[in-house]
Amino acid sequence: MNLGLLFDEDFVGDNQVILRDRRRKHLEEVLKVDVGDRVPLGRVNGAMGLGTIDYLDDREARLTVTLDSPPPAPLPLTLVLAMPRPKMFRRVLQTCAALGVKDIWLINAYKVEKSFWQTPWLSDAHLRENLTLGLEQSKDTRMPEVHIRQRFKPFVEDELPGLMRERPGLVAHPGTDVPCPAHANTPATLCIGPEGGFIPYEVEKLVAAGARAVHLGSRILRVETAVPVLVSRLFDACEF
Amino acid sequence: MNLGLLFDEDFVGDNQVILRDRRRKHLEEVLKVDVGDRVPLGRVNGAMGLGTIDYLDDREARLTVTLDSPPPAPLPLTLVLAMPRPKMFRRVLQTCAALGVKDIWLINAYKVEKSFWQTPWLSDAHLRENLTLGLEQSKDTRMPEVHIRQRFKPFVEDELPGLMRERPGLVAHPGTDVPCPAHANTPATLCIGPEGGFIPYEVEKLVAAGARAVHLGSRILRVETAVPVLVSRLFDACEF
Missing domain, CATH: 2.40.240.20 (Hypothetical PUA domain-like; domain 1)
Incomplete structure (x- = not known):
């Protein structure tokens, strides 16, 4: 704290x-x-x-x-995250809040196990508690918003294109050959898959909604490591 | 895996x-x-x-x-880390290994609690186990080396200058006004303090040994978040 x-x-x-x-x-x-x-x-x-x-x-x-x-500037980033395994979920929330991410969308994906959605950590009180811990760690006051979308297709077809109009979309996908842009310092919507990644159908849907598939090199990172690596790559850490 | x-x-x-x-x-x-x-x-x-x-x-x-x-290229990074709290230690090791860090020095600092050094996770077998988990996560085979130095001053005076000759030193220090260099993609020795940071005496000693004190902006990050943020800032993630 x-x-x-x-x-x-x-x-x-x-x-x-x-x-x-x-x-x-x-x-x-x-x-x-x-x-x-x-x-x-x-x-x-x-x-x-x-x-x-x-x-x-x-x-x-x-x-x-x-x-x-004033608190530090918020990141101009919308983070769309396949619901993580409960064991990692709190840590991911705290990390997002500490990094200055203000807009988090938790979505379903084929490799998100159904049980992940049962975690008590998704309650409003627990979300606020873990986001607070992240803000207190990094000295920030702006509470992130968390949106829960348990159906992949309606979210990607009906909501995501709107989010990506102001913040162009990227989907982190180890299979592609386009490297993730670096240090653009421009607004972005970043989609990160579950353990095991988005399946090809999901990548296709995200790309059809307007996201660009990009990779981060050959290393496959856990979501709690991928988030800081990607945030630090997209934005100038010294202005977080 | x-x-x-x-x-x-x-x-x-x-x-x-x-x-x-x-x-x-x-x-x-x-x-x-x-x-x-x-x-x-x-x-x-x-x-x-x-x-x-x-x-x-x-x-x-x-x-x-x-x-x-061949396995992915190792990072040309020497990481000097104040011994983390045992609860985070395993995760930090796994994260370092997953990111391609190959040379890790665990050192003492004023704010490292004595009990941290008692953790069973410092045994050779447990070090190897956690580093293996990180390598298996990110698809790498080169096992990092971990060096344990429980005395700050002899390490900083006698060993650190040699390490920094080939890999210029940086010390992450929220108090300074020089931003951390970005995307240099050059060899580096990165020193990261404990929770609460290095004390001024320690920063002075690290600077006297040849390290440059740099900051990452106003946010104070936990070590397990700071490591990926700094690695991603210093090196091109797509070539990790």
């Missing part, structure tokens, strides 16, 4: 917050703060700044906050 | 192997192969190719292999 993220329900006045959960514990046990100390905080979808500890006990922390700097 | 990695002890003849462990199980349960099927294999630090299943039961798989293509 390099930045504590504040939600509306934490505020008890314009500049006064009370924290009672994991964040209070973090202040006490990891940061080991005392009254008068300052810690980096930000308001969800708002400004970042500092909070001064006014009071701390084993139930609550009260702080006065001054939030006056 | 996109490529099964073979070790000397698997060979019972020039082109004959017997597999009895997790790889046999993978052939049976995940790939669901039959006699006559072919699967991608590679010999550790050697060539890659195919193996044909000659025999399979619930104890062993026998294959005839033809290994005739």
